[in-house]
Amino acid sequence: MRLALLAGGTGGAKLAAGFAGLLSPGELTVIANTADDDEFWGLLVSPDVDAILYRLAGMFNERSGFGVTDDTFHALSMLRRLGEPTWFALGDMDIGLHLLRSRLVHSGMRLTEAVADIAHRLAIDAAVLPMSDEPVRTRVLTDDGDLAMQRWFVEQKCAPPVRSLRYQGIEAAQPAPEVVQAVHDADAVVIGPSNPVLSIDPILTLLAPHLDRRRVIVVSPIVGGRSLKGPTVEMLRDLGEEATTAGVAKHYAGIAGTFVIDLVDTALQGAITTLGMQPIVCDTVMADAEDERRLATDIARIVEGWVADGAS
Amino acid sequence: MRLALLAGGTGGAKLAAGFAGLLSPGELTVIANTADDDEFWGLLVSPDVDAILYRLAGMFNERSGFGVTDDTFHALSMLRRLGEPTWFALGDMDIGLHLLRSRLVHSGMRLTEAVADIAHRLAIDAAVLPMSDEPVRTRVLTDDGDLAMQRWFVEQKCAPPVRSLRYQGIEAAQPAPEVVQAVHDADAVVIGPSNPVLSIDPILTLLAPHLDRRRVIVVSPIVGGRSLKGPTVEMLRDLGEEATTAGVAKHYAGIAGTFVIDLVDTALQGAITTLGMQPIVCDTVMADAEDERRLATDIARIVEGWVADGAS
Numbered sequence: 001m002r003l004a005l006l007a008g009g010t011g012g013a014k015l016a017a018g019f020a021g022l023l024s025p026g027e028l029t030v031i032a033n034t035a036d037d038d039e040f041w042g043l044l045v046s047p048d049v050d051a052i053l054y055r056l057a058g059m060f061n062e063r064s065g066f067g068v069t070d071d072t073f074h075a076l077s078m079l080r081r082l083g084e085p086t087w088f089a090l091g092d093m094d095i096g097l098h099l100l101r102s103r104l105v106h107s108g109m110r111l112t113e114a115v116a117d118i119a120h121r122l123a124i125d126a127a128v129l130p131m132s133d134e135p136v137r138t139r140v141l142t143d144d145g146d147l148a149m150q151r152w153f154v155e156q157k158c159a160p161p162v163r164s165l166r167y168q169g170i171e172a173a174q175p176a177p178e179v180v181q182a183v184h185d186a187d188a189v190v191i192g193p194s195n196p197v198l199s200i201d202p203i204l205t206l207l208a209p210h211l212d213r214r215r216v217i218v219v220s221p222i223v224g225g226r227s228l229k230g231p232t233v234e235m236l237r238d239l240g241e242e243a244t245t246a247g248v249a250k251h252y253a254g255i256a257g258t259f260v261i262d263l264v265d266t267a268l269q270g271a272i273t274t275l276g277m278q279p280i281v282c283d284t285v286m287a288d289a290e291d292e293r294r295l296a297t298d299i300a301r302i303v304e305g306w307v308a309d310g311a312s
Numbered sequence: 313m314r315l316a317l318l319a320g321g322t323g324g325a326k327l328a329a330g331f332a333g334l335l336s337p338g339e340l341t342v343i344a345n346t347a348d349d350d351e352f353w354g355l356l357v358s359p360d361v362d363a364i365l366y367r368l369a370g371m372f373n374e375r376s377g378f379g380v381t382d383d384t385f386h387a388l389s390m391l392r393r394l395g396e397p398t399w400f401a402l403g404d405m406d407i408g409l410h411l412l413r414s415r416l417v418h419s420g421m422r423l424t425e426a427v428a429d430i431a432h433r434l435a436i437d438a439a440v441l442p443m444s445d446e447p448v449r450t451r452v453l454t455d456d457g458d459l460a461m462q463r464w465f466v467e468q469k470c471a472p473p474v475r476s477l478r479y480q481g482i483e484a485a486q487p488a489p490e491v492v493q494a495v496h497d498a499d500a501v502v503i504g505p506s507n508p509v510l511s512i513d514p515i516l517t518l519l520a521p522h523l524d525r526r527r528v529i530v531v532s533p534i535v536g537g538r539s540l541k542g543p544t545v546e547m548l549r550d551l552g553e554e555a556t557t558a559g560v561a562k563h564y565a566g567i568a569g570t571f572v573i574d575l576v577d578t579a580l581q582g583a584i585t586t587l588g589m590q591p592i593v594c595d596t597v598m599a600d601a602e603d604e605r606r607l608a609t610d611i612a613r614i615v616e617g618w619v620a621d622g623a624s
Contacts, residue, residue: 041411042354042418072386078408082433092404096390099353099407106354121394 001303004029004186006207008199009036009051010065010229011221012192014286016126017055018296019190021289025125029182030056033194034111034130035138035167035202038150040088041079043098044105047150048199049115049130050097057122061091065229068093087155112176129182131203134173138198139166149198158231162238167202175206183210188303193221193284195232196251197239204255215306216256217299219284220245223262228285246271253277260284260299313615316341316498318519320511321348321363322377322541323533324504326598328438329367330608331502333601337437341494342368345506346423346442347450347479347514350462352400353391355410356417359462360511361427361442362409369434373403377541380405399467424488441494443515446485450510451478461510470543474550479514487518495522500615505533505596507544508563509551516567527618528568529611531596532557535574540597558583565589572596572611 003023007016007030016030032049039045047066054060054068061069071091080086090098097118104114110133119128138149142160152160183189189211194200204211222245227233236243242250245265252259253275261268262284272279282298285291315335319328319342328342344361351357359378366372366380373381383403392398402410409430416426422445431440452464454472464472495501501523506512516523534557539545548555554562557577564571565587573580574596584591594610597603 041415043411068390072384072404074384074404075387075408075411078380078405079412082409082412082430084412092384092386092407093390095404095407095411096387097394099355099387100391100394100396103353118394 001300001307002027002029002182002186003188003190003300003303004031004182005190005192006031006033006194006200006203007048007052007192008033008194009048010194011219011286012194012199013048013051013055013060014292015190015192015219015296015299016052017289018286018292018294019300020056020124020126021293022296022300023126028126029186030126030128031131031179031182031203031207032128033199033202034132035136035170036149036153036198037135037137038088038148040090041084042102043090043095044102044111045088045090045098045150046101046115046130049128050094052128053097053115053119053122053124056119056124056126056128059122064089067091088150089154110176112178116178127178127182129176129179131175131179131206132173133176134169136170136173136202137168138202139168141166153231158234162235164239165197165201167205170202170205173206175210179207180210183207187215187307188299189216190299191216191218191252191256193219193228193286195221195227195230195235196248197235197241198232208255211255213255214257217258217260217280217302218248218252218256219260219295219299220248220262220265222248223284224264249275249277258302313612313619314339314341314494314498315500315502315612315615316343316494317502317504318343318345318506318512318515319360319364319504320345320506321360322506323531323598324506324511325360325363325367325372326604327502327504327531327608327611328364329601330598330604330606331612332368332436332438333605334608334612335438338439340438341498342438342440343443343491343494343515343519344440345511345514346444347448347482348461348465348510349447349449350400350460352402353396354414355402355407356414356423357400357402357410357462358413358427358442361440362406364440365409365427365431365434365436368431368436368438368440371434376401379403400462401466422488424490439490439494441488441491443487443491443518444485445488446481448482448485448514449480450514451480453478465543470546474547476551477509477513479517482514482517485518487522491519492522495519499527499619501528502611503528503530503564503568505531505540505598507533507539507542507547508560509547509553510544520567523567525567526569529570529572529592529614530560530564530568531572531607531611532560532574532577534560535596536576561587561589570614
């Protein structure tokens with residue numbers, strides 16, 4: 001079975017780890033949002049790609065929710081001493097990875113090749129693909145001005161109310177050829193439980209023409225009216241979208257044929273059917289690796305059914 | 313009194329600290345060798361400049377002889393895990409400084425301006441100037457091949473016998489304008505007790521036309537037949553030079569009018585006079601900050617005498 005998973009850095013990354021423990025090498029491709037990327041002191045930092053790499057390599061810092069377990073911040077302390085702004089907490093080990101990736105890119109590799117090289121060095125079996133080789137940067141238009149995504153998210157701690165989002169560079173960007181290939185080869189495209197507007201929409205803006213709605217399955221990032229991690233609900237509300245599971249289902253209705261909701265949202269099955277999507281009820285809460293594997297297994301069984309039916 | 317000190321990363325840097333504790337802001341300019349510079353993962357590493365900066369900022373790691381006190385090596389451990397060669401021990405705090413300097417240079421500053429900016433951020437009063445804004449890179453031609461200086465020095469631990477040195481890029485390089493100005497304004501140019509062929513000759517190759525021999529004073533890097541730190545004696549011997557205090561005096565006879573020898577080398581005064589240089593006997597061994605200040609004081613008094621005599 002071949003799966004392509006569209007993912008941000010938290011829920012999508014967790015589901016990626018679930019699939020990685022389940023599928024054989026060559027079966028899983030994770031397509032990561034890069035619209036959250038930013039540069040610090042010339043280092044390309046790619047938070048969603050890195051969260052996926054670190055998680056798949058068993059190095060992800062669960063406690064802080066970013067970076068590498070047991071990392072230190074001594075380079076940053078020097079930069080602080082030198083008077084630099086240090087609101088973005090780059091760990092020392094994390095910097096090691098950024099140094100290598102930046103060097104690979106500057107020496108002529110496409111970003112996709114550089115990430116694949118690093119995944120290989122970390123002994124990661126799954127293919128991890130940035131959505132594009134071209135830079136796309138989410139700008140968050142707030143009451144306090146037009147902010148880069150990391151500045152809004154990390155420095156401003158999501159405080160300024162969001163008026164709109166803009167994916168700067170998306171018009172000129174192409175999905176990487178490996179991404180297009182992976183989507184065409186996949187038995188199913190799974191949209192992970194990531195922030196729809198921050199993490200998934202940038203990928204979909206690039207990939208929509210390549211998707212077959214019947215083979216796209218979304219895992220709801222909202223469970224019982226709350227997002228399990230991150231500012232999804234508040235952001236959707238600020239943007240004037242319906243900040244509920246049903247609202248997210250509407251958001252994806254044109255792109256996906258199947259919508260996975262949590263056990264606590266069973267009552268929404270009818271509404272999802274009305275949107276023209278098949279509702280699936282699973283335990284979607286991933287508190288630990290066991291949960292990740294369980295949800296991945298449930299989704300893989302759904303896709304197995306499609307493959308058996310010749311739906312692909 | 314205005315002094316310009318030509319320095320490498322050890323003896324010259326120690327003498328710089330001695331002068332810095334003695335002179336007023338604006339009186340001391342340290343001109344650092346940059347022919348030992350190298351790049352690692354896109355970071356410009358400038359060991360002699362950095363040894364001087366860290367020493368003047370009170371952060372130099374005396375125990376290891378390079379980098380920052382109490383630094384850690386976690387970025388490097390990540391790079392090692394990623395399969396990168398890690399023979400050059402870049403500390404995490406050290407990387408913080410390299411990240412900033414590389415960014416300043418890439419954003420359009422000359423190297424001289426970037427180093428001045430960093431010195432200012434570290435609250436260093438003395439002017440610290442790289443010898444040139446253009447890259448010069450010492451190549452060490454050995455029995456094992458043509459090696460970059462840091463590869464010979466650090467990776468190969470000075471083991472391969474040296475046949476010759478080449479300062480790659482020196483023909484195209486100019487001394488930075490600030491360097492030329494400092495030398496012209498100086499009452500004396502002091503050549504620190506650094507390796508003559510590795511640390512000082514690259515600077516002299518650029519600066520010789522701007523030097524007035526009568527105002528140049530050398531501190532011998534060889535004391536009692538030994539170099540106090542580093543491979544000076546072995547390297548001079550490999551190169552077929554006379555690897556003694558008298559040999560170093562000959563090496564500098566065309567460029568300097570005054571030659572400072574240690575108390576243990578008093579017997580060499582006649583030989584130095586024969587070379588046309590004025591011998592000065594001092595305690596030149598700098599074991600601690602007290603020693604650095606004492607030697608700096610002795611030299612400053614010599615220069616005071618010149619200024620009083622109107623020799624400048």
